[in-house]
Amino acid sequence: MEHEDRAKFAAERLLGYTKDPSGWKVCKKSNDVVVSWRPSVEYPGNVYKGEALVNGGLLKVWECLKPIPNGLRVKWDSNVKKFELLQQITEDVSVCRTVTPSAAMGIISPRDFVDVIVVKKYEDGTISSNATNVLHSSCPPQPGFVRGFNHPCGCVCVPVPGEPNKTQVFTVFQTDLGGLLPRSVVESFFPSSMAEFYCNLTKAVKSLKDF
Secondary structure: OHHHHHHHHHHHHHHHHHHOOOOOEEEEEEOOEEEEEEEOOOOOOEEEEEEEEEEOOHHHHHHHHOOOOOOOHHHHOOOOOEEEEEEEOOOOEEEEEEEEOOEOOOOEOOEEEEEEEEEEEOOOOOEEEEEEEOOOOOOOOOOOOEEOEEOOEEEEEEEOOOOOOEEEEEEEEOEEOOOOOOHHHHHHHHHHHHHHHHHHHHHHHHHOOOO
């Protein structure tokens, strides 16, 4: 139950971040993407929120985002090198390991993260992927990777009333990257990588033919 409880907590937190407008400061705006930040209450760092309208119906966008092994996300998201299922707890709750490549011209070395993830579907059609860090006996820290820790984070796909071919996509990151990284590196990395995320997501959605 502990993992399921943490997953539920992450989902509640994520929904709160997308609906609470207070305290956010815009740190990057490009095209239709807005990235904001505010101090995290989960750890001594920031929580970053991205928001954009993506051209594509909700199910098509979700197909690119859903957290499954061998899913599309590893193919288009340059910050996800590998995504492994460690344990399927229920139909909607799983424990997974995500591997990220080196970044910021090699200043940030490869990381891995172990998270419990829950997929939530809401009455208005919203679908979300919600994650937070957990310990799992099958996946202790691995050689060659710095173990990072995600605090409640994820993606939320919201239908746009009257516009079935558009989806509002929120992303929330609050990640302790681990290691001894200068704060300035972390604070410049997330806004840029989140803007790139939306650019790559838009291309991935556009290239999907079967929806």
